[in-house]
Amino acid sequence: xxxxxxxxxxxxxxxxxxxxxxxxxxxxxxxxxxxxxxxxxxxxxxxxxxxxxxxxxxxxxxxxxxxxxxxxxxxxxxxxxxxxxxxxx
Numbered sequence: 001x002x003x004x005x006x007x008x009x010x011x012x013x014x015x016x017x018x019x020x021x022x023x024x025x026x027x028x029x030x031x032x033x034x035x036x037x038x039x040x041x042x043x044x045x046x047x048x049x050x051x052x053x054x055x056x057x058x059x060x061x062x063x064x065x066x067x068x069x070x071x072x073x074x075x076x077x078x079x080x081x082x083x084x085x086x087x088x089x
Contacts, residue, residue: 005048007080013053015074017082022046023062031059039065050074 007015014034023041034040034051042049043060050067052074074080 002083002085005082005084007050007074007082009077010049013055014049014051015080016042016047016049018047025062028062031057032061032063033057034061034063037067037071038063039067 003020005017005019007017010016019041023043023046025043028043032038032040034049034055036051036053038051040049040051041047041062041064042058043062048064049061052071
């Protein structure tokens with residue numbers, strides 16, 4: 001960390017970005033039903049997906065965390081340079 005990515009819009013529902021490496025999936029559920037604000041890993045493509053709108057269940061989707069506030073900032077067109085950092089507890 002920090003992780004610098006460029007988020008791109010996908011299906012007017014989520015922002016996605018390739019990751020520098022695949023994430024381990026051991027013990028992960030087979031899929032997930034995301035809501036706006038969910039940060040997820042889409043295992044079949046190996047990418048990060050951050051949902052700014054609700055979506056239905058998707059096989060291979062793994063929840064990583066949630067954005068609590070400011071999710072509306074992702075609802076914009078074009079590429080979005082982004083830095084992801086850990087927050088202290």
